[in-house]
Ligand SMILES: NC(=O)c1ccc[n+]([C@@H]2O[C@H](COP(=O)([O-])OP(=O)(O)OC[C@H]3O[C@@H](n4cnc5c(N)ncnc54)[C@H](O)[C@@H]3O)[C@@H](O)[C@H]2O)c1
């Protein structure tokens with residue numbers, strides 16, 4: 001679906017009117033936009049929506065289940081009326097969510113992309129029926145979040161600090177992942193936004209600090225979720241906040257409906273860690289050295305399917321609020337269960353890399369010693385340079401602990417089925433790695 005992009009670059013939180021139009025364009029875009037606006041207004045009149053584009057749907061008009069408005073909304077699905085906000089919309093997952101929404105959500109009128117760092121690709125989104133508003137903002141700043149949420153029907157909250165390599169301080173991880181999530185929740189309550197989809201993580205469950213395997217578990221499998229690392233701790237706290245917020249009254253008297261998705265290890269176009277492995281292999285003459293037994297299985301999921309599940313949940317949350325509200329769903333697909341390293345080789349192999357060793361080349365005790373050395377080096381070098389290798393005590397422990405999920409809860413509750421097969425997911429990831437994006441950056 002073509003989109004109309006208005007990059008709001010004023011200050012921290014742009015607005016529809018304050019955007020900066022693509023430079024060097026003539027009158028054509030403005031006339032085109034006026035024509036689209038008229039078409040949209042006509043659609044609204046026909047469907048009994050708010051006459052003006054800035055107007056918001058009353059709760060009845062939003063189509064509460066079983067009402068005339070719901071039937072009318074269903075009949076007028078082509079009248080795009082909804083405003084979505086995606087926090088972290090310029091991130092690895094966020095970008096795929098943004099693009100998936102533009103392709104798969106016909107009711108979208110405006111898509112707000114909120115991020116600390118706005119990406120150049122936002123500019124590419126050309127004119128079309130959907131207004132894409134880029135908002136440079138910080139989830140730790142409550143007022144910026146509130147301004148971005150104001151008028152939104154749905155918030156998809158993916159923004160977060162994803163760090164298990166010691167690149168970011170524990171304080172910052174907590175501030176962004178926990179306090180930032182609390183700010184999003186409070187903004188929804190204050191602004192009357194009813195639907196919040198949160199990107200949680202498998203790590204909320206495990207692997208735990210005891211290294212206990214989680215083999216083909218589901219959302220109800222008993223497991224001792226005990227964490228010491230700041231990142232999983234922050235994701236567990238954030239998820240708890242989101243689930244506890246379900247049912248809170250929002251401005252306007254209706255209730256907040258929340259849901260948390262727990263992707264396993266995400267891979268696909270834009271995956272930084274995969275890029276790091278690729279470059280490490282290139283530096284080592286096309287070789288990577290096995291550090292983890294092939295028998296240790298890790299669940300992985302293609303980023304396109306994670307984005308699809310977010311779009312589907314956001315779409316179904318209103319109609320199935322009683323069933324889905326306050327629920328968590330693991331997010332995975334048909335990607336094969338393999339060791340982390342063997343799975344990566346599905347993509348790195350076709351790019352010319354080789355994994356040396358059918359078993360770990362170094363004894364485990366030596367790897368543990370190396371991780372301790374890396375930790376010491378990171379601490380000593382911190383005043384001078386950021387040293388954050390892939391191998392540290394946490395990553396070694398994670399890589400050595402089986403964690404795979406098998407569940408149909410998402411399918412039962414809202415009909416989730418992966419949009420991309422394993423073959424397509426693999427091909428797209430290899431293409432990306434082989435292309436300039438994968439090797440140059
Ligand atoms: N990558 C994975 O394997 C994986 C797996 C499960 C869950 N997740 C979750 O998915 C979400 C996205 O992860 P990702 O892998 O795309 O990471 P990412 O770092 O690529 O994306 C995170 C985005 O959030 C933005 N952000 C960070 N701090 C912010 C702040 N203070 N205010 C506004 N924006 C801010 C970043 O700029 C970035 O664009 C995270 O919540 C993460 O915990 C990731």
Ligand SMILES: CC(C)[C@@H](O)CC[C@@H](C)[C@H]1CC[C@H]2[C@@H]3[C@H](O)C=C4C[C@@H](O)CC[C@]4(C)[C@H]3CC[C@]12C
Pocket residue numbers: 162164201202203264265266273291292298340341390391394395396398399
């Ligand atoms: C150096 C070797 C020991 C190598 O095998 C280390 C692999 C290690 C970098 C990864 C092993 C498991 C990964 C994590 C897992 O896929 C799930 C995650 C949850 C998600 O929310 C964020 C990413 C991650 C923590 C992911 C990070 C890389 C690994 C630790």
